[in-house]
Amino acid sequence: MPFSRTRTGCYTCREDGYKCDEQKPFCGRCIRLQKTCQGYGVRLKWQPLQGLPKPKRARNTRQQKEHSKDHSNDETIPASSSESTGQIVRYDPSCIIPNDVHPVNRYLLNHWSTTLVTMVSMVSTSQNPFLVHLTPMISHSIALRSVLCSIAACHLAILRNENSFHTLATRYRLVAVSALRQTIQTEDPELSLATILMLQVSDRLFTVDSGVDHLSGAKAIINQVGINKWNSSRASFLLSLCSYHDILASVSRGKSPVFEFDGEFPIEGMESMKELTSVLRIVGQISRMRDQDAKHLNAWGYAIEEVLNELDQSEGPMGDVEHTVQAYRYAAYIYLYRVWHNKGAPDPSALKYARSCLAHLSLVAVGSPLVSAQVWPLWTAGCESIDVDQRQFVRDRINAMYEARHLPSLRRIKQDIEDVWNIKDEQRNLIGVDNVDCIKAILRSRQREADLT
Known part of the structure; x- marks a missing residue:
């Protein structure tokens, strides 16, 4: 049977004379x-413009290979139009x-x-x-x-x-x-x-x-x-990354953080994240309340509640950072009362904090870098939402976040929230109250942690 040459394979396989799987x-x-x-595809060969000298060609293929080898370890920095103007080129x-x-x-x-x-x-x-x-x-x-x-x-x-x-x-x-x-x-x-x-x-x-x-x-x-x-800036970044994941993992696991330095290092090693780091540290302290005996629990609860009250920023203009900080703050209230009193929706305070948290999140554009930190407050407030419009906002928000990022964890968190709503609604319909711990509900039903980062 005669061999039929294809023209759709990659150029390397075609030059070597082998069949290409075209992956x-x-x-x-x-x-x-x-x-x-x-x-793959068509190769275009550009002709030099008239009036410009043609580039000198190497004498032979061997000379070209040696020239390429000599420069194989050079660091390349993309050319910039500022090179011709004398402006500084930033690396x-x-x-x-x-x-x-x-x-x-x-x-x-x-x-x-x-x-x-x-x-x-x-x-x-x-x-x-x-x-x-x-x-x-x-x-x-x-x-x-x-x-x-x-x-x-x-x-x-x-x-x-x-x-x-x-x-x-x-x-x-x-x-x-x-x-x-x-x-x-x-x-x-x-x-x-x-x-x-x-x-x-x-x-x-x-x-x-x-x-x-x-x-x-x-x-x-x-x-x-x-x-x-x-003690280097790079080490501070790595330790802050440890702390961030550790604190949110402590929430999703229902356990105390692994590290003792929760919140000591600013998020991503950035001083501009200092206020958000402060709230995250409080979240870590709330997780540690799970290991406290009953006689110390109230003292911890009142102390944390007082710190959260002092972080109120109801006055003055707010940017994405400030709105994110306040969303974390209201989510921390919800988390605190769940750990402290096992209290959530339809309790009026839980509904109020959920509404305020979602309101602040809605004021941050989906394209903002701060949205990468908003999964936990969205989860915490979303799970406590009873209002139909608020629940639809949570769905729409997660869908928009996924379309902007295409991270599968966002689809999982949306399904987890839907599962929590079904469990909580069923319990409220049966006994009129809701004592469902959202984290424990996912651990039981999914046999895994919720993806809060």
Whole structure:
């Protein structure tokens, strides 16, 4: 049977004379053999403009390869029009990707540094601490680089609706875990901690529950070095990330935080997040109330209630940060009374705080970076909402957040809230009161934690 040459495969397979499986964005053969996949489609050849000198060509192919090899490790910074005007060119942290990485890695890391970092951070792009602190670390750690590639592949699988990215995500995650095990005793502790924390982020946003307690692993690394030795700005960012995930995990687990320094480090290492950090610290203290005996519970409750009262910002203009702080504050009231008195809707105070929390959230545009921190207050106020319009706002808000970010954790949290509403409504219809703890309801019905980060 005569061989029929195709013109739809990638250029690498066509040059090698092999059949291409045409998997996008890189074909399976190139990935398997770690070849540079040259892609698909039509290649355009641009002619030089008349009147301009043609670029000098290398004498032969060997000379071209040697020239390319000599410059293979150069750091490249995107050209800017300001170069010709003499203006200062600011270095873009999102471009710190090693030049010697495989093209697939580069493709995934580029998606991480240009897209995903804006979804996991509460800070604007110019100051995004994931770019400033985390992305430069990828050239020093295979484990960290691999987990970021895994996260990017998970997200691209949703955006592109292609299962091949799910396969890539699993492969990179296995590489990350294997590399972490091999280097955790010898590698810079900051690199190991960063890898563990990004595995935690991956679990919360994509994996649901891997069954691994990443926060306990993070605590072991921190204690091994000694908390006083984590004194760089990058260390402060990592410790703040630990604290943030630890406190919200304490809520979703119904347990005390793992770390003793909850709220000590400003969120994402940013002083601008100081007020939000203060409220988050209170949330951690409320979680610790679960371990208090009855004779000390009231003292804790009254003390926390007084601190929350002092954080009122009813006067003056508010921006996204202030609205988010107040949403956290009202959610903290709801959480406090649930832990302290097991009191929720239809109690008037719970309904009032839920309404106020949702009102502040509604004043923050869905495109704001602060929205990445608003899942917990939305969950807390949403679960206590009885009003039909408020419940519809919660649905619409989560839908809008998903359309802007395409993170599967948002779909799970929406379904969890719907489940809680059904459970609470059924109980109110039966006995006229609601003593349903939302977190415990999900732990029982779903056999997993709610995704509050």
